[in-house]
């Protein structure tokens with residue numbers, strides 16, 4: 122696929138995200154209609170970005186793992202996909218599309234603004250742990266996003282929170298924790314094979330460890346302080362997503378760590 | 385005693401330990417961070433806390449998934465500690481045709497409990513080939529070695545981007561560091577001849593600066609510059625670093641000045657230097673982390689524990705919540721709000 126076609130596919134996705142976002146803002150739509158529009162728009166986004174990713178992959182003979190463009194492209198795709206699956210399984214979390222869609226729209230716009238040129242993947246990067254690391258990371262971020270969106274909505278109108286909504290949120294957060302644990306472990310295994318260090322306390326690793334401790338600590342605190350204000354726990358859920366978001370999209374591009382060893 | 389154990393098992397202490405670990409991690413991050421050994425303090429606290437909880441906390445002991453997760457976590461902490469104490473990490477350059485020498489390894493990190501057994505590792509460096517794509521992007525690296533096989537013969541191995549060689553428990557991984565070497569001979573006034581290799585700066589990274597300071601065995605400081613007649617580097621094409629039959633000369637300055645071709649020699653203070661041949665050298669990272677596979681296994685045990693806990697706790701919770709409150713509008717009926 123040519124870079125131009127890839128660009129069109131991205132534009133289609135951004136337009137769909139814009140449509141979905143605006144539709145979500147119309148006050149009179151019912152939840153069912155809003156969910157249908159959100160899911161429809163996101164299915165289109167996933168299809169368009171899936172085509173863009175596949176075309177790019179074939180053209181460059183490597184996956185979207187390295188540049189800011191790669192990471193935004195693959196994550197906008199995977200966040201959309203995880204949202205569809207998660208809200209398919211857990212209907213009670215469907216209204217979170219009101220928060221998820223605008224965020225994905227923002228990422229889509231950001232995607233159109235960063236340079237799309239591919240940078241070759243260093244030969245040592247390509248090993249099976251990379252796959253486990255990347256896939257579990259995407260599952261984690263997607264689930265954490267849905268949980269954070271649900272937490273924001275509960276914080277905004279606590280009166281509307283339901284018991285099953287709450288149960289869905291915390292059990293999804295627990296799966297997110299599991300996926301994060303897999304990502305952390307596979308990342309260490311990957312680093313060991315790719316550049317000989319399983320843990321080197323660099324900014325990215327530390328930030329990931331903090332996210333893991335924050336999520337684990339939050340789950341722990343709910344057990345330790347059974348009377349803990351739910352507001353605090355929900356705030357921690359949102360905080361962990363913010364930290365994870367910064368780790369995924371901020372830190373890797375401030376440090377050149379993983380890119381050393383090129384020549 | 386029980387009282388003390390229960391205090392040490394406090395879940396508040398677990399939270400404090402996690403928070404302290406987070407603080408140490410932030411402080412240790414980056415090049416100017418504090419010594420990472422400080423992480424041993426919060427991890428030590430967490431280990432004691434967890435051991436006490438495993439001994440006294442009924443809730444932890446009766447929920448199988450949680451028990452497995454925390455035991456896995458405990459093992460990861462313990463194995464990480466043992467790894468730090470027993471590890472070895474260093475790097476070495478080996479010249480093509482030359483034998484690996486344990487004393488040439490530069491040590492980066494060595495645990496207190498590490499007993500050096502590198503001198504049991506024997507291999508000879510064979511041909512080195514590194515592919516480059518246009519724009520000097522590094523492609524595949526293949527470094528052939530021949531490992532002495534307990535006196536029975538030699539075993540050929542190739543170390544590459546994904547293939548490391550584990551010799552005597554030490555893992556040898558090829559690095560991006562490699563370059564040209566010139567084999568030189570030295571004959572002192574006592575008539576004894578010795579040969580050695582002079583490693584020039586990493587190539588092609590420093591193709592513009594193939595110069596190095598060298599002190600002769602007689603103590604004269606010289607500057608040697610490798611001049612390649614046909615440098616292999618092709619910045620905008622695909623090429624391979626690997627040939628050693630390239631025309632070259634060695635420029636000597638800093639006292640005795642000359643330009644020498646292969647086979648030529650120069651009289652310097654205290655003896656003669658002769659230029660023998662062009663070779664490549666390969667830089668390896670050498671590490672010894674025998675517990676790493678066990679740490680990985682413990683981590684997966686912990687993950688398995690989480691999955692079990694999810695099944696027995698959260699899945700039930702979600703199902704019972706759904707049964708008692710069948711879904712109508714959704715988690716928040718926003719239109720109704």
Ligand code: HEM
Pocket residue numbers: 298333334336337338340341343344393394395398401402430431433434435437441443444447450454457697
């Ligand atoms: C090191 C000392 C630790 C101790 C003594 C400890 C103890 C416990 C205990 C007793 C429980 C069960 C609570 C209950 O169901 O009544 C628990 C649950 C849990 N712990 Fe730990 N833990 C420790 C460290 C950690 C760490 C480092 C993490 C991860 C960051 C972690 C993650 C969890 C999770 C996710 C749960 C399940 C909470 C839930 O069911 O939602 N623990 N822990």
